[in-house]
Amino acid sequence: MTIEFSKKLTQHDTPIPGVKLYDLPVHGDNRGWFKENWQREKMVSLGLPDFRPVQNNISFNEKAGTTRGIHAEPWDKFISVATGRIFGAWVDLREGPSFGTVFTAELDASQAIFIPRGVGNAFQTLEDNTAYTYLVNDHWSADAQSQYTFLNLADESVAIPWPIALDQAELSDKDRQHPRLADVVPMPAKKVLVIGANGQLGKALQDLYGGDAAVEFAGRDSFDIGAETSFRSRNWKNYSAIINAAAYTAVDAAETPEGRACAWAVNVSGVARLARTAVEHDLTLVHVSSDYVFDGGQESHDETEPFTPLGVYGQTKAAGDAVVSIVPRHYIVRTSWVIGAGSNFVKTMASLAKRGITPSVVNDQVGRLTFTEDIAACIKHLLDNGADYGTYNLSNEGTPQSWADIAADVFELTGSPRDSVTGVSTEEYFRGKAAAPRPLASTLNLTKIKSTGFVPAESSSRLAAYLRNGRVDS
Structure with a gap:
């Protein structure tokens, strides 16, 4: 994987309200590279909500083509890639006029994305040994999981262009069973x-x-x-x-x-x-x-x-x-x-x-x-x-x-x-x-x-x- 070094920290809007894509400065030399994955003061000054993360999670994926389902969770997430590269897909599953809006992007270690509560998040790894990391502003619990909203990865109405066809990808049986958009109950606002x-x-x-x-x-x-x-x-x-x-x-x-x-x-x-x-x-x-x-x-x-x-x-x-x-x-x-x-x-x-x-x-x-x-x-x-x-x-x-x-x-x-x-x-x-x-x-x-x-x-x-x-x- 080739990472673009020394980008300027930059925020980009997306079609989904509240979803922000970031270019991250990555500094490298003959030893490897270093980046500030999350820097509260700088990112808040760009307009990122001060969302007060409380938990850091890492998803390690051994093979390219591993696909994680579209899950809208009852908290905000700040997502980046530690190693490897992903194709990310995000679908707005909140109540309101933007319900069903889609945004996709390829992310490597020089990028990050902020996903507000209720926006469905999914990704597909494009390289072996990809580590996907994210900060969340609430602790996981069984009660919180009951508030998730899900969407089928193959939903025809959002038509996500997966780089690796789903019939050739690695995904869970649960993710295959999630409802189509017409049957999704939108996540209500707080x-x-x-x-x-x-x-x-x-x-x-x-x-x-x-x-x-x-x-x-x-x-x-x-x-x-x-x-x-x-x-x-x-x-x-x-x-x-x-x-x-x-x-x-x-x-x-x-x-x-x-x-x-x-x-x-x-x-x-x-x-x-x-x-x-x-x-x-x-x-x-x-x-x-x-x-x-x-x-x-x-x-x-x-x-x-x-x-x-x-x-x-x-x-x-x-x-x-x-x-x-x-x-x-x-x-x-x-x-x-x-x-x-x-x-x-x-x-x-x-x-x-x-x-x-x-x-x-x-x-x-x-x-x-x-x-x-x-x-x-x-x-x-x-x-x-x-x-x-x-x-x-x-x-x-x-x-x-x-x-x-x-x-x-x-x-x-x-x-x-x-x-x-x-x-x-x-x-x-x-x-x-x-x-x-x-x-x-x-x-x-x-x-x-x-x-x-x-x-x-x-x-x-x-x-x-x-x-x-x-x-x-x-």
């Missing part, structure tokens, strides 16, 4: 798990993802982030991302001894369990944050502002954000004044208006509403578009308002006079009441999320639609 599926945001995510088999919803009855058993009961290898829509949000109750313990248990300890799981299994973790991580001392808050929480709830949200930030693949979506299904400020004001009650409402806390349908859409946008990981502020668009301004809007939109609402200061409203401190300025700077191509809807239009569509009665 799932996204939504935690806290029965809350305001969880319900909005259900509305958005309804019918998508790749998204799984878990309420507290089936997944409690405060219970270690919830984490042990799932096979995390079948997931790609976790959306954490669970949180302790009782701002005032968090100031009590019992509430403080609950807030820390859910917003910090539970989040730490999610973060640990995401790190261990290389998952994307989406976490929802709050304007309460700030003291409201600035007119507008961007993503780089240091935490300055005033009360227990804000302290636990800030601590949770800090924990999530160590996950390599994370999105923190920081929101303010959330409105969705369930009890919320807009519903309360609409109910008061309906009953003819004239409330006093705080007029020195300023910010923007964030409707849960927009939070859900933003999360989907970040995941679908592969936005840079990190923290993103999110609220609805529009001129910042006080709670009293919003209450007046609700009264007007429901047919009551705006002046039914009386504005009072935060100090006056809470005088004599046990209440948590609140930031006076909660307006979030939206420049970063807009730079990803996501533009939130206007708060005024969302509020009108929310009231018009009867959401206040849900």
Whole structure:
């Protein structure tokens, strides 16, 4: 075998999404040759996923013509040749529009190929004593083998041009029996798990993802982030991302001894369990944050502002954000004044208006509403578009308002006079009441999320639609 020495490390796209072919630098002299078969830093910089291999396998093949069947496995593989030469064939057996797409190539020791989970892999040796080596990012197990998807080597629809005819090749009886493409059940995509599926945001995510088999919803009855058993009961290898829509949000109750313990248990300890799981299994973790991580001392808050929480709830949200930030693949979506299904400020004001009650409402806390349908859409946008990981502020668009301004809007939109609402200061409203401190300025700077191509809807239009569509009665 003649190996081409001193190639430049180069990545080549193929017709199969995610399958990348590499030229490897091989350095040789009179003693033999040397190559960097896998070099994480250089290859990741070229665009190879940082797929975190955990096992190295070698397949030695004594005779030319040895043919290994088309097996799609539930993990990623990085394949190269140690000695000899192969004809490789790869068929996309994943659910989706590229199902059945074929790519073939001859590989020697100066080449390698990355094969994502669910792409069928096969090869035929072209020389005696060929050693085929591959890295995988999961450990083999009998349970994992049950998730394989297979395709017959002789399938007529993919028509792989084997250099050595299959009737003259060495192959196993099992590989001869695998199904044709028409009978193959495609390998499903890894799932996204939504935690806290029965809350305001969880319900909005259900509305958005309804019918998508790749998204799984878990309420507290089936997944409690405060219970270690919830984490042990799932096979995390079948997931790609976790959306954490669970949180302790009782701002005032968090100031009590019992509430403080609950807030820390859910917003910090539970989040730490999610973060640990995401790190261990290389998952994307989406976490929802709050304007309460700030003291409201600035007119507008961007993503780089240091935490300055005033009360227990804000302290636990800030601590949770800090924990999530160590996950390599994370999105923190920081929101303010959330409105969705369930009890919320807009519903309360609409109910008061309906009953003819004239409330006093705080007029020195300023910010923007964030409707849960927009939070859900933003999360989907970040995941679908592969936005840079990190923290993103999110609220609805529009001129910042006080709670009293919003209450007046609700009264007007429901047919009551705006002046039914009386504005009072935060100090006056809470005088004599046990209440948590609140930031006076909660307006979030939206420049970063807009730079990803996501533009939130206007708060005024969302509020009108929310009231018009009867959401206040849900």
